[in-house]
Structures are given as C-alpha cells and as structure tokens.
Amino acid sequence: MRMAQTLGVRFSYTEDGAFALDGVSISVERGEFVAVIGRNGSGKSTMARHLNALLRPTAGTVLIEGRDTADDAETWEIRRAAGMVFQNPDNQLVATIVEDDAAFGPENLGVPPEEIRARVDKALADVGMTEHAKSAPHRLSGGQKQRVAIAGVLAMKPDCVILDEPTAMLDPVGREDVMATAERLNRDDGITIILITHDMDEAARAGRVIVMDSGRVVMDAPPREVFSRADELARYGLGVPQAAECAQALRALGFEADPGILGGAELAEAVSKLRGSGSLDADRDNQSDI
C-alpha cells in the first residue's frame, strides 16, 4: 500500500510570496526508507509538515495512506499514522519524566490507561531507553533525548516516522544512535522512514534519496545513482558521502575507483584492489622520482 503521496503540491507561506513548494510530486511505499536532502531553504521541512497535516497545500493534494490532508476529519488519523520527530530534542519533550513523555501522544488520542502502559513500555524498549524510563529528560544526552522523542511517536503506533534533521544537533555517538534506531524500526517493524538530513553519509544509508532544490524535487533515485552524479549535486549546493569523495579524489589522480562507491568498506576494498594490482606502489615510485 502507498504510505504517502503528494500530487503537484504547491505551497506559499505568504499571500504574495514565492512558493516554498513549487509542484512537488512524490510517492513513498510502505516499508521504504527514504532520505530527503537539499540545501537550506529548499523546502524539505515544508514538505515534511505537509506529510503530517501540519500544513496544507495551497494547490495539489497530499495523501497519507489514501487519506487527504485537506480533509479536517482525517487530521488525527493522519497524525497518528505519520509521526514527526524534529531537529531540537529539547523542544519536543514535554514531560518531566521519560515515560510520561512517551505517554503524551496516546493520552491525547484517548487510548485506555492500561494500553498506554503497554505501548510506552514497548516504545521505550524499541528505542533502547527502558532503563531510563524514570529519568528526567534534561539529564539525558542529545541522542537519548531524540530516542525518547521517537518513542513518543512510536507509542501512537505509527506506520511512518518522519524525522526532520534529527541528528543535526547531536554529537557523532548520538547521531549513530538515532540512525541505528531508525534503521532497526524500518527493518524489524516495517515502519516507513522519511529522513530529512544534511549529512550525505546518512542519506547514503537510505533505500532511496529525494533531492530538493527551490521547492522542487530535482532527483529521486537510489543513493548509488544520486551520489554518482556529483557535478549535478554540486549545482544544488550538495556534496557526496565521504567515501565517495575519496573515490573521486582517487579517480582524479588517475586511479581506478568505481563512481558507485558509497561506504567506507567499499572504499577500503577499492584501495586494497589497487594495492594488489601494484598501482599504488607504482605511484609512490613515480613520486619519489620527482
């Protein structure tokens, strides 16, 4: 079943202003892990807010599991089905105890107390925060806070989680924490993940990458394809994952390195192949001649 679909969506924050979304048509199937990248102001957050019915299109249609976000009667079901996690963990935790925070969403939905208990326990377990259930959120690390925010969404039993730059304010350990959590929810529970990120290495871990520029979708393809188009990405103000950048540098030096290289392991393999073939030794010899 189709999780989310936008059809020619245009949106302007002001009556006479420019379009923050200028004809966006995307489709996300259930169970996909999709990354959305694009420079600042390209419309990523505006699109995310449309998927959660926080914003409604000026023109065009947004469907979440077939439900039209323009229909007021569908708003709560849409927000339950497609939960949002934002950039700043401090702005989204509302309670003074972790487990109360995770209970906030289902309480608002009118879920019976005994079921809330079960849902909160499961949600905290799913994000690996069970042992912190009684902690005060402000005592947690950034990565832990984001995992509690994700638990709050999971307690609503969503089919999709939309994360808007959830790792932007975190240290490397916290970033990996959040990424691993999102990947596990996708893999083990089949939850659809839409991850907005400015980190190309994170985007490379998705099954599909959507690139936005000036309120439009300019690329929509698997990461290997998107990141092999480095020149085009550069025009949109975007780079490539670190390993892809290293592979590019090797090619510029005349070495063989696949343009499809995305991760550290693939890069290591390419380098070890070059070593095996003696090309790297030859280069060192050439350089010592100079």
Ligand SMILES: Nc1ncnc2c1ncn2[C@@H]1O[C@H](COP(=O)(O)OP(=O)(O)O)[C@@H](O)[C@H]1O
């Ligand atoms: N609340 C707002 N009021 C007016 N304009 C906004 C508002 N939020 C975003 N915009 C504008 O809409 C465009 C898209 O912004 P946004 O969706 O936040 O982009 P991104 O998340 O990719 O950085 C930008 O030009 C931005 O300035």
Ligand SMILES: [Mg+2]
């Ligand atoms: Mg944004």
